[in-house]
Amino acid sequence: MAVLQTSTDLPAPLGRSTRAPSAPWWFLLIGLVLAAVFAAPLVYVIVRNIQDVSRLDEHFTSSATWDPLGRSLLLASSVAVTATAFGTALAWITTRSDIPLRRLWMLVAPLPLVFPSFVGATALISGFAKGGLLDRAVGPLGFELPELAGFWAALFVLTLFTYPYVYLPVAARLRFLPSSFEESARVLGRTPRQVFTSVVVPQLLAPITAGGLLVFLYTVSDFGAVQLLRYDTLTRVIYANSLADQPRVMALSLLLGIVAVLAVAAERALGRNHSESAMSNRATGLTVPLGRWRWPTFAAVAAFVGFALIGPLASLAHWTVRGAASSRARGALAIPTDGLGEAIGNTVLVSILAAVATVVLVLPIAYLVARHRSRTGMVADGLVTAGFALPGLVLGLSLVFWALSNDFLFRFYQTLPLLILGYVIHFGAQANRATQIAVASVPTRLDESARMLGAGRARRFITVDAPLMMPGLLAAGGLVLLSTMKELPATLFLRPTGFDTLSTRIWASMDNLSFAKAGLESMILLAVSAVLTWFLVLRRSDAL
């Protein structure tokens, strides 16, 4: 399946070996163990279905299943297409063009990912609604805003909050793609658009399809946005029945698992035919002048990022200011902030630990897939990725189930290590593809030369592979970092009792209708994520 092919019109890449070296047995064993860990949620769903098969055929044939499944698939494929288009365009603009304030866009472009979808959707809905901020802004000009509900609203909102899944890996790839291809094409008289479609896009196929797959799986599993926007997907049915009908919940989850496996297979067919290509070892300085398109592009990017970032932010700020003013009027304390510092500390702690642990644990699988072309690696890769389609509720339940299944794990029940493991399993899919792309970006010739010079596996990894892979690994870790910061359902299931993160506090505030508090906490979450993204991801990947 993963046959190496020379792609269309590119010069032959550096150092391609025709046969992948086979992996040593102990390395395969590590891959198998990791595959088993990542498969835990899917295995749980299968076990629960085996325990109660009585109504499985009923659920699989009912229109009460197929109708919402159809809507899930329609929405997820649509969001995957739009998010891929916007994410790719934005990545090219921020890495290759001379758009004004380029550094600023590089910092803020990944951030919309950090809005928990229930916060982002609520904020946008209240902005669009009659009497909302946006309505008050454009209403006097004679515009009537559409009500934010249904398919188009879900497509709009989810695109705004998921495009970073595509943006981050694509930007990471672009930053380290040798500019010589693009320069040659330009010298040969191609227009910038031709250069983009015939030279750049083929090189980006792997990160684009990988990001698109993540968007698809995320949308399939999302509950927060679709329920607020009133689009009845399969995940909404799963949540509505969580207490009422568990066999049905498990049957539908199994269906989502099957959808995910098929989606992974499709992505592999689409994205895997790319040729392994050369990466330059320093950030390229190529800049395409946009000419008279410079300011229109700027306006388009500002509008898009504005909807994704400033839109929700404006609503959050509005809630906070309004609530603070009204409580001051009553003589009460403005907005209670006790325990907030602890929640910030906890959020930073778990997100960094989860990001590092996830990248470390998917790295062996990435090596098996990208370096060794191992079948075991492919299976592990499928399991890591497919699990992402399961809704947080089902994932949380599965980890509770496994933690209770034996005495050893039960000792870690409701402790920090198991919470981190939960994040690793949930977000492995996000780090997985980006890590494989990073591994594939190391020319095997370099590794072979180092081996001939007598360098051991560990030394080759540290001195040759790691520096070259760093941008890809940082992109992978960055995705996990942002996702962990906003994660709610698995956190509620697995956290130590009394352990608050920013996202659990935001949920509690929204649940109490304390919008002022929720607004403040969400803005802090955004600020913390911006600081971490800057210092841990962007600065480091540029310094290399």
Add this chain to the structure above:
Amino acid sequence: MSRPRRLLVALLALALLAAACGSDDDATPVDGTDTLGDATITVYSSRSEELIQPVFDAFETATGATVEVRYGKTDEITLALEAEGDRSPADVYIGQSPGAVGFLDQAGLLAPLGAATLDRVGAAYRASSGNWVGITGRVRVLVYNTDRVDPAELPGSILDLTDPAFAGRVGVAPGNGSFQDFVTAMRADLGDEATGEWLAGMAANDSPNYEKNGAIVDAVARGEVDMGLVNHYYLLEFLEEDPSLPAANYTFPEGDLGSLLITSAAGVVSASDQPANAEALIQYLLSDEAQAQSAAGESEYPLVAGVAAPEGLAPLAELAAITVDLDVLADGLRGTQSLIENSGLIQ
């Protein structure tokens, strides 16, 4: 390269420090004996921290015991407890919804309560099984926009909302626990057929869907929809943040099903190794003192006779709110869920 790495280490250290400083004093070990003084009682609560934590704090001060509370969403707290079964670390369960607490009761996960605890509230506010007891209650109301609705056109019964006059004007939250509890109560009172017809009537009226009570109140206050079926206290919370909102609660008169009282319930988890301490905590929640405290802080109705209703709310007795024992339905939540789904109410 080295500077960012140092920064990473510093950030991690900072985070660890913050987490370490923040965590509470070491929990007193539970020795299995029921001596309240040094006990640590673990509570799973889907009632929110903001509403109920002050009562736990008062209990700690009064008894010297430590209360560790695990807050979460109703479904998730309930499902975790069910999955844990006899290995659950929880001693006490506090749920927002009779449906969820009934689910645990039917799964055999709640231990019987003593008569002294149960008798604190009227028979309508506790389980016929004797395994859970209501602690506070909220009333279902029709919230309406005062600019867009003339109080004279408000219906005398919730059953009248299927009238074409209300087409497209009444927001509902079919996926919400309180709405589902209301439908379950309607099934127990009027039977499945009449309930199904009412739901279908609401669907035929194109009643706009919302995710939950708060979203309905928000939409009504903005004028997006004229009215909505919600619990009484959501509007009070909204008015606290923005007192100028043009919205009011309407309570259906004369014991109409529309003014159902929904209880927040508490029970002792059967896996608890200190059931007496657990029950002592529940008894405290039902004490005059704690009931008055909840009424003051939560805007929920206290259920113990003689404790005054929250300021600004009509006394419980005057509301003629009704309570239906949800246990009478064998297929409970699942039957309710499938009735709602089959009615076409979910958009």
